[in-house]
Amino acid sequence: MPMGHTATAQAGSGGLTATEHRLANGLRVVLSEDHLTPVAAVCLWYDVGSRHEAKGRTGLAHLFEHLMFQGSGQVKGNGHFELVQGAGGSLNGTTSFERTNYFETMPTHQLELALWLEADRMGSLLAALDDESMENQRDVVKNERRQRYDNVPYGTAFERLTALAYPEGHPYHHTPIGSMADLDAATLDDARTFFRTYYAPNNAVLSVVGDIDPEQTLAWIEKYFGSIPSHDGKQPPRDGTLPEIIGEQLREEVHEEVPARALMAAYRLPHDGTRECDAADLALTVLGGGESSRLHNRLVRRDRTAVAAGFGLLRLAGAPSLGWLDVKTSGGVEVAQIEAAVDEELARFAAEGPTSEEMERAQAQLEREWLDRLGTVAGRADELCRFAVLFGDPQLALTAVQRVLDVTAEEVQAAARAQLRPDNRAVLVYEPVEPAESADAEADETDADTDAHEGADK
Amino acid sequence: MEYHPQPTPGTARPWAFPAPERGALPNGLTVLRCHRPGQQVVAVEIFLDAPLDAEPEGLDGVATIMARALSEGTDKHSAEEFAAELERCGATLDAHADHPGMRVSLEVPASRLAKALGLIAEALRAPAFADSEVERLVNNRLDEIPHEQANPARRAAKQLSKELFPATSRMSRPRQGTEETVERIDSAAVRAFYEAHVRPSTATAVVVGDLTGIDLDALLADTIGDWTGNTVEPRPVPPITADDTGRVVIVDRPGAVQTQLLIGRIGADRHDSVWPAQVLGTYCLGGTLTSRLDRVLREEKGYTYGVRAFGQVLRSTAPDSASGATGAAMLAISGSVDTESTGPALDDLWKVLRTLAAEGLTDAERETAVQNLVGVAPLKFETAASVAGTLADQVEQHLPDDYQAQLYARLAETGTVEATAAVVNAFPVDRLVTILVGDAAQIEEPVRALGIGEVSVVTG
Numbered sequence: 001m002p003m004g005h006t007a008t009a010q011a012g013s014g015g016l017t018a019t020e021h022r023l024a025n026g027l028r029v030v031l032s033e034d035h036l037t038p039v040a041a042v043c044l045w046y047d048v049g050s051r052h053e054a055k056g057r058t059g060l061a062h063l064f065e066h067l068m069f070q071g072s073g074q075v076k077g078n079g080h081f082e083l084v085q086g087a088g089g090s091l092n093g094t095t096s097f098e099r100t101n102y103f104e105t106m107p108t109h110q111l112e113l114a115l116w117l118e119a120d121r122m123g124s125l126l127a128a129l130d131d132e133s134m135e136n137q138r139d140v141v142k143n144e145r146r147q148r149y150d151n152v153p154y155g156t157a158f159e160r161l162t163a164l165a166y167p168e169g170h171p172y173h174h175t176p177i178g179s180m181a182d183l184d185a186a187t188l189d190d191a192r193t194f195f196r197t198y199y200a201p202n203n204a205v206l207s208v209v210g211d212i213d214p215e216q217t218l219a220w221i222e223k224y225f226g227s228i229p230s231h232d233g234k235q236p237p238r239d240g241t242l243p244e245i246i247g248e249q250l251r252e253e254v255h256e257e258v259p260a261r262a263l264m265a266a267y268r269l270p271h272d273g274t275r276e277c278d279a280a281d282l283a284l285t286v287l288g289g290g291e292s293s294r295l296h297n298r299l300v301r302r303d304r305t306a307v308a309a310g311f312g313l314l315r316l317a318g319a320p321s322l323g324w325l326d327v328k329t330s331g332g333v334e335v336a337q338i339e340a341a342v343d344e345e346l347a348r349f350a351a352e353g354p355t356s357e358e359m360e361r362a363q364a365q366l367e368r369e370w371l372d373r374l375g376t377v378a379g380r381a382d383e384l385c386r387f388a389v390l391f392g393d394p395q396l397a398l399t400a401v402q403r404v405l406d407v408t409a410e411e412v413q414a415a416a417r418a419q420l421r422p423d424n425r426a427v428l429v430y431e432p433v434e435p436a437e438s439a440d441a442e443a444d445e446t447d448a449d450t451d452a453h454e455g456a457d458k
Numbered sequence: 459m460e461y462h463p464q465p466t467p468g469t470a471r472p473w474a475f476p477a478p479e480r481g482a483l484p485n486g487l488t489v490l491r492c493h494r495p496g497q498q499v500v501a502v503e504i505f506l507d508a509p510l511d512a513e514p515e516g517l518d519g520v521a522t523i524m525a526r527a528l529s530e531g532t533d534k535h536s537a538e539e540f541a542a543e544l545e546r547c548g549a550t551l552d553a554h555a556d557h558p559g560m561r562v563s564l565e566v567p568a569s570r571l572a573k574a575l576g577l578i579a580e581a582l583r584a585p586a587f588a589d590s591e592v593e594r595l596v597n598n599r600l601d602e603i604p605h606e607q608a609n610p611a612r613r614a615a616k617q618l619s620k621e622l623f624p625a626t627s628r629m630s631r632p633r634q635g636t637e638e639t640v641e642r643i644d645s646a647a648v649r650a651f652y653e654a655h656v657r658p659s660t661a662t663a664v665v666v667g668d669l670t671g672i673d674l675d676a677l678l679a680d681t682i683g684d685w686t687g688n689t690v691e692p693r694p695v696p697p698i699t700a701d702d703t704g705r706v707v708i709v710d711r712p713g714a715v716q717t718q719l720l721i722g723r724i725g726a727d728r729h730d731s732v733w734p735a736q737v738l739g740t741y742c743l744g745g746t747l748t749s750r751l752d753r754v755l756r757e758e759k760g761y762t763y764g765v766r767a768f769g770q771v772l773r774s775t776a777p778d779s780a781s782g783a784t785g786a787a788m789l790a791i792s793g794s795v796d797t798e799s800t801g802p803a804l805d806d807l808w809k810v811l812r813t814l815a816a817e818g819l820t821d822a823e824r825e826t827a828v829q830n831l832v833g834v835a836p837l838k839f840e841t842a843a844s845v846a847g848t849l850a851d852q853v854e855q856h857l858p859d860d861y862q863a864q865l866y867a868r869l870a871e872t873g874t875v876e877a878t879a880a881v882v883n884a885f886p887v888d889r890l891v892t893i894l895v896g897d898a899a900q901i902e903e904p905v906r907a908l909g910i911g912e913v914s915v916v917t918g
Contacts, residue, residue, distance in 0.1 A: 034496070036495055036496040037473070037837075039837050039840065078748050081747060083464075086825075087467065087833060088832065089834070090834055090837060107471075107473075108468070108471055109467050110467050112468070113464070113465055113467065116464060116465050119459075120461075124459060135760070136758070136760045138760070140757075140760050140762070142796070143760070146794070147763050148763075152610070153608045224462060227459045258608070259605045259608040260601070290541070291545070292541040292544075300598070330597065331597075357542070357546070364548030364570075367548055367567070368549070371498050372499055375496075375499055376841060
């Protein structure tokens with residue numbers, strides 16, 4: 001598309017640069033300087049996620065991530081948290097299908113501490129790992145599962161749709177949180193083996209972004225990480241590729257105590273990192289992103305059959321991405337009526353493609369999301385790791401927004417025609433088992449700061 | 459691997475919370491601006507003096523519907539066109555009503571600020587409030603209520619407000635109204651509320667971001683400078699009172715696998731000199747997973763994914779305002795525990811509070827908390843939106859523009875004894891209202907046995 005659509009001259013990269021380095025033990029390092037604020041972000045991606053888990057051990061990658069905060073060779077107990085927070089930093093870790101990440105954002109003068117801590121657990125976690133932390137964090141993770149999935153309406157929808165969209169035996173068939181039974185079954189030996197297999201410098205990328213002296217930073221990285229031995233025990237994950245089209249509509253109906261009927265669906269879409277995936281992203285944004293999208297206008301504004309209606313994209317590199325439809329019905333509206341309207345809109349879009357105004361809006365929205373992502377040192381550090389781990393080139397992070405802006409209306413239409421169709425989706429329908437009780441509600445929870453660490457992020 | 463000793467920190471580079479430049483437009487609108495180099499996404503916060511207690515009797519929720527209706531069409535654009543034009547700027551717009559007033563929040567890339575501000579000006583100056591759009595928003599709001607009712611955290615918050623505040627107080631009732639009140643709202647009610655409470659002379663706009671090359675004065679004059687309105691006397695603000703007699707209310711959720719806890723009362727706001735000590739002490743009690751509560755409930759016992767203690771200002775007025783100092787903050791502890799552990803978790807929670815009252819905080823705890831609260835400031839305020847949000851909070855709470863900057867100095871000066879006294883006063887064991895959303899059949903008896911107050915069970 002013409003450059004007239006871009007909000008900044010550099011289309012989001014803002015003139016940012018990154019340099020790449022590799023230690024002798026295989027650790028890849030990405031550095032990016034930015035001296036506007038006296039902070040530095042450290043981000044470490046390990047190339048291991050729930051797709052690497054074996055049958056009967058779902059949830060192990062995420063449970064293990066919790067164990068990484070339980071001390072290491074030179075760090076006692078909760079020291080990773082205590083030391084970073086006591087230095088005025090913030091930290092966390094998350095686990096997804098494809099990777100596990102750990103990150104600290106520090107005041108500049110405390111950067112060395114974060115590097116020392118990450119190196120200590122990469123090199124010596126097993127010196128501290130014991131039964132007590134294993135049992136404790138097993139309980140914590142089970143409570144995380146209850147809080148985020150089992151005790152909230154529609155909480156297991158993600159898990160159910162994933163299981164439908166990826167066949168039995170596929171590495172993405174189960175989600176990072178895992179099952180209660182498998183969480184119960186995990187042993188200390190499983191955790192040790194997991195560490196020995198996947199936690200190695202040659203299976204990780206470290207990025208440091210912000211108010212840094214690159215030469216000094218690299219010297220610290222060499223000092224702390226340089227002596228950690230590499231190892232090659234890791235097997236590649238099982239192949240996640242699937243045919244372009246599911247070939248039929250998969251469907252599950254759930255009868256549960258939920259407040260309203262819902263129609264959710266997952267469409268099989270191109271792998272992340274492809275131009276076709278960016279085209280699909282734009283198609284989903286035109287159809288179901290924001291308050292001027294086709295589905296919002298049709299279902300919420302005109303038909304008034306839905307409380308909310310939208311599409312999201314779960315980008316995946318090692319398996320087809322998922323286009324995520326979520327519609328909660330209004331009043332007593334039947335799901336069939338919603339489904340017919342959605343199909344009509346998808347068919348019309350496939351036939352006509354986006355208007356030039358719709359393209360402009362969708363690209364402007366995605367561009368702002370990129371500006372937000374790259375607007376903090378932590379966001380930038382995470383994106384550099386993402387492109388390095390999943391696509392082998394961190395520089396791609398700095399040009400990602402330009403690639404979205406380069407996609408044409410024809411490509412967006414082609415993406416919709418190829419894959420946004422009824423024979424390429426898994427559908428999940430919720431039917432309330434009893435009428436939701438009517439009473440008044442508080443819409444604004446007094447929301448505690450939820451920086452409790454991590455989560456199996458979606 | 460080769461072990462190295464823990465490194466020592468370098469020299470801190472100074473950082474200060476940004477000082478905004480304050481001014482006013484000829485139409486009476488107060489403007490705060492703040493240039494943040496590198497922040498390409500500009501944040502605009504507009505505070506409107508349209509508090510919830512100004513809603514007419516029986517029309518709870520009209521402020522919320524009005525806030526939402528602002529972006530649903532103007533004299534120049536239909537609702538659909540307005541949404542499309544905003545998104546064409548790559549902008550996001552959020553408007554919501556709360557006890558102190560209404561907030562309109564815009565985020566937009568700097569290069570498209572002019573166009574987006576033009577749209578906001580239109581929404582403030584000439585909202586359409588078309589019958590059909592208001593009717594749609596009312597129905598949409600009615601549809602949302604059962605979803606909120608089903609959410610354990612929201613259900614708990616609703617019950618706590620009902621328990622704490624007298625029934626005559628707007629604070630005792632849901633901010634966005636009940637089914638009974640929302641269904642009465644129509645476009646005439648929305649317009650009447652707008653006409654009574656929305657005007658530039660009582661509003662403030664905060665603009666933060668990389669303003670390089672932007673003539674903000676000209677831009678404001680061309681956009682929200684056109685908005686006109688009369689002036690009014692400030693509204694009297696009623697003081698906030700609450701009944702914090704220690705008691706337990708169980709909201710029954712048969713079969714729930716967890717119990718949602720919300721334990722609260724009200725206490726000092728930012729105008730009270732105890733605020734920094736209260737922030738520090740509350741952090742030590744439950745600010746993070748290494749604080750006292752999670753140290754036991756999570757990291758020792760595994761009862762929870764995390765429990766937090768916090769203070770959140772409900773509404774404030776300055777001591778030298780016409781109403782005097784009337785403000786208060788909600789002080790609360792919140793989290794969820796598995797059903798079976800509900801009794802033991804509450805028992806431990808009370809033990810933590812009693813131990814804190816008996817033995818106080820340690821100097822080391824206080825030191826770590828100060829280091830964290832002061833040290834994270836540059837990261838917390840990296841984005842334009844976070845700076846704009848805090849500046850608008852200060853305006854809303856009648857605080858001086860340098861409040862946040864001064865707060866860091868005051869936190870650093872606060873000692874262990876003061877922090878202990880503040881947190882013990884904030885969370886006295888016999889003056890806490892406990893809301894439990896969970897399976898009454900399983901949790902009622904164990905909770906009764908704790909003796910933390912009279913226990914009652916409600917449904918719905």
